Amino acid sequence: MSDMRASPHERMTHQGQTPRQDHAYPDHPAAPSPEARFAEPRAKGRAAHALEQARGRLMVTVAVFALAFAAVGVKLVDATVMSQGGDTGLAQAASAHAIPASRADIIDRNGVLLASSLATASLHADPKLVINPVEATQKLVSVLTDLDYQDTLSKLRSDKRFVWLRRNLSPREHYEVNRLGIPGLYFQREERRVYPNANLTAHVVGFTGIDNNGLMGIEQSFDSRLRSSSEPVQLSLDVRLQHLVKRELQASVDEFQGLGGAGMIMDVKTGEILAMVSLPDFDPHAPTNDENARFNRNTLGVYEMGSTFKIFNSALALDSGKIRMGDSFDATKSIRVGRFSISDSHGKNRWLTVPEIFKYSSNIGSVRMALEVGTPAQRALMERFGLLKRSPVELPEVGTPMVPHPWRDVSTMTIAFGHGLSVSPVQMTSAVSAAINGGVLHPATLLKRAPGTEIPGQRVISPQTSDQIRRLMRLVVTEGTGSSAAAPGYLVGGKTGTAEKVSGRGGYAKKALLSSFVAAFPINDPRYLVMVMIDEPKGNKRTFGYATAGWVAAPLAGRVIKQVGPLLGINPIDENRPDIRNATEIHLAPRGSTLASY
Amino acid sequence: MTAFARTDHSIFGRWWWTVDRWTLAVLAVLMGIGIVLVQAASPAVAERIGLDNFHFVQRHILTLIPACLVMVGVSLMTPRGVRRTAVISFIFFTILLALTLVVGFEIKGARRWIHVPGLSIQPSEFVKPTFAVVAAWLFAHGRTSERFPGAVISIMLYLMVVGLLMMQPDLGMTFVISIVWFGQFFLAGLPIILVAILGVLGITGLVGAYMLFPHVSSRIDRFLDPAAGDNYQVTRSLEAFQNGGAFGTGPGQGSIKMMLPDAHADFIFAVAGEEMGLFWCLVLIALFAFIVIRGFMRVMRDDNLFIMLAVTGLLTQFGLQAWINMASSLHMMPTKGMTLPFISYGGSSLVALGFGMGMVLALTRKRFGGGDGT
Secondary structure, eight states, X not given: OGGGOOOHXXXXXXXXXXXXXXXXXXTOOXXXXXXXXXXXXXXXXXXXXXHHHHHHHHHHHHHXXXXXXXXXXXXXXXXXXXXXXXXXXXXXXXXXXXXXXXXXXXXXXXXXXXXXXXXXXXXXXXXXXXXXXXXXXXXXXXXXXXXXXXXHHHHHHSSOSOEEEEEEEOHHHHHHHHHHTOTTEEEXXXXXXXXXXXXXXXXXXXXXXXXXXXXXXXXXXXXXXHHHOOXXXXXXXXXXXXXXXXXXXXXHHHHTTOSEEEEEEEETTTOBEEEXXXXXXXXTTXXXXXXXXXXXXXXXXXXXXXXXXXXHHHHHHHHHSSOOTTOEEEOSXXXXXXXXXXXXXXXXXXXXXXHHHHHTXXXXXXXXXXXXXXXHHHHHHHHHTTOSSOOOOSOSOOOOOBOOSSOOHHHHHHHHTTOSOEXXXXXXXXXXXXXXXXXXXXXXXXXXXXXXXXXXXXXOSXXXXXXXXXXXXXXXXXXXXXXXXXXXXXXXXXXXXXXXXXXXXXXXXXXXXXXXXXXXXXXXXXXXXXXXEEESOOOOGGGTTOOSHHHHHHHHHHHHHHHHHHHTTOOOOOTTOHHHHHHHXXXXXXXXXXXXXX | OOSSOTTOOSHHHHHHHHSOHHHHHHHHHHHHHHHHHHHHHHHHHHHHTTOOTTHHHHHHHHHHHHHHHHHHHHHXXXXXXXXXXXXXXXXXXXXHHHHHHHHOEEETTEEEEEEETTEEEOHHXXXXXXXXXXXXXXXXXXXXXXXXXXXXXXXXXXXXXXXXXXXXXXXXXXXXXXXXXXXXXXHTTOOHHHHHHHHHHXXXXXXXXXXXXXXHHHHHHHHHOGGGSOOHHHHHHHHHHHXXXXXXXOTTOOSGGGGOTTTTTTTHHHHHHHHHHHHHHHXXXXXXXXXXXXXXXXXXXXXXXXXXXXXXXXXXXXXXXXXXXXXXHTTSSOOOOOOOTTTSOOTTHHHHHHHHHHHHHHXXXXXXXXXXXX
């Protein structure tokens, strides 16, 4: 095959990168190949042809290889730097460590924590990456003792790519599991909402769902604010008052076997709600599906409040200028309206003055007062008191009042004693606050008003009318239906309300009552208003079977005031001091005698 | 560099001044990179199967020594010596190959290994390079001598070797040997019409393998449809490249390599991708391409058809094996049990590789007067 050699000259140019070297081995044997002896001249041509063909085809091979390696290079670029959008196991692990913005806290007016977020880690696994499921399970069970061995093992042996093993590990458990160093296990950083006061503020604070979105209460209405800011939301609530109201309300609900109850304390000068309790309640960590427990009676429920509405009726009469305290109205017999008859439960069957109508809670007298002032004025006053539209309180669960439409004279008559217009207790509380604080309605709020800020308010009645309302409410406690609300030293004034609930059949149910009491103290210069309500109380031996407000709600209000008074910094005063009596008693101008003489 | 003076006419002196020192250097660099990567990839594997952390690295270095000795030793030979050694080795290892069917032991469903006292070897690894040289000689001699039916003998030998390999079965090896042999035949002047026919036959063979061997069909199915089954290694491999990005995580810093069962062998390129990043992997590709294409260019100037065919065959083998390994790591083709030459942990195959590259070095040495061609 040596005969395929090219000429020495050609060879030099082919092989010699440094042709000079060719002569470096002059003695290098250029031994003729043994086969050369048999070479035939035409074989030389064949060989040259074969060599040329091979060279040409070798070029093709070179090109194929160059292309193939270039293709690997291109794919490599693609796999390393062009595919960053993909999801690698590492990327997942890394993102799990990113700390999500924590949901802000909710605190009460004194800074007590009502809702907070705890960072927890939840353990999950990619079973395909778990090399030894048995070993991994044994190790896990030794650390997380509440894990079930068989259950965990079957999870780790499954064909899935994602299984939850345990949610919300404590920091210690998180550390222990990490220390095991089992491949294929990952942590999902999670946040868990914690409510240190649990049920106590459940209706106000609300709760969050599995992905930390607010589903009720302040958690829902301030959802975006809580998500975006780390600044806590400070409520107007005071958990101490909240606790006292809940304890006393619960005692009354239990005693009278009520369906539930509602209780509020409001600062009448600011509209701030210091306590808001609805019973039954629930644990916000495990929200119940029980509608009755989830229902916020203070804001979502709308009720015909009954006789407490006589506060507004008296304000209507006195503020109109048409009626004065000393005026009397015929309450000798019941009033017939169509097929209904309006009568008094504590009937005196005689003419009654305005304070007497209020004190004895006379429906007949109230109706006559309202009729004298007229429908448009009554409607306008209810409008001003904010009783015809939803309360502005910052909760998603706010009921819309049921306003008569059209507002006929018969509506005027029933609204005079609190039927025919359904409002929520929070509307009621705001409106009564306005009636006694000098006549200015401040929107109800659950947020603490920063000291020094201007408190929004609208005048609804004159200060003089407001003063007269305070005296009327004091009269109820000193001589009338609300005497059991008396809390010596705190100068309580109030009004009972016993409403018959609308029965499912369209009429009023005599036995299904809503007993309520609104009380303000100290009545000479009211600071706080307490509103309590028991839903469907049943009379008992102690109350001689009565379930009316005087027996059920008034004592409850008294107990609450006796306990919250000291907390609110109200100093008990001598109720018989002449200046105090002068400021709280009613002196009917013409005859110059107090009503106490009746 | 000048370990030997130019006037040193000893065997090593002459070898040093005539051998392709560039290729030699690149091979040395590859072996160095291989040690680093095996060190990076194998502890996780070793721990998983209960071996000492350094088990694979130590064995790798221990087998690199004989591989280097074989390579240098063979590269000292003349082309004629290479041819004779190849023919004798081919006969010897083909007999061993046939023996595997009788006395070989079975690993993962195939009989590929044979025990010789002291070590176990895979005869096909040695049949592969020696057959390339034997076939080159047959083709070259057939082209130059009218009376010598080189192509016919070559075809018969090819069928015999492939037959033995399919009985093991070893499809990867069959594939490589077929491509190499076909490439040599092509260079040796196979008429274009036959090129087409053999191409069709090759594809038929692949389809036949797909139909006949369940493990082959499963692999190809999985390649074509990732949802069809377990693609674990390739998925991890791609994640490793992605994790490495342009600059890599740094030596020893990779983490996806821990999840790659074959990180030290078939998927070592993914370890390289994760730890060294895009640029060094491109360099790695370039090193392999350099060896292959430089070898091709060198023999293109040669006027000895045997040398041209033999070197082309050996380098095609080397380049193809590297390419298949890298391409399957990158999911460009179905996974094929093939190591990355001189980089992967490969045990006895390293010695066979050294043998093959030693022959390449021997055949591409500068020859003056070309007298000892064959």
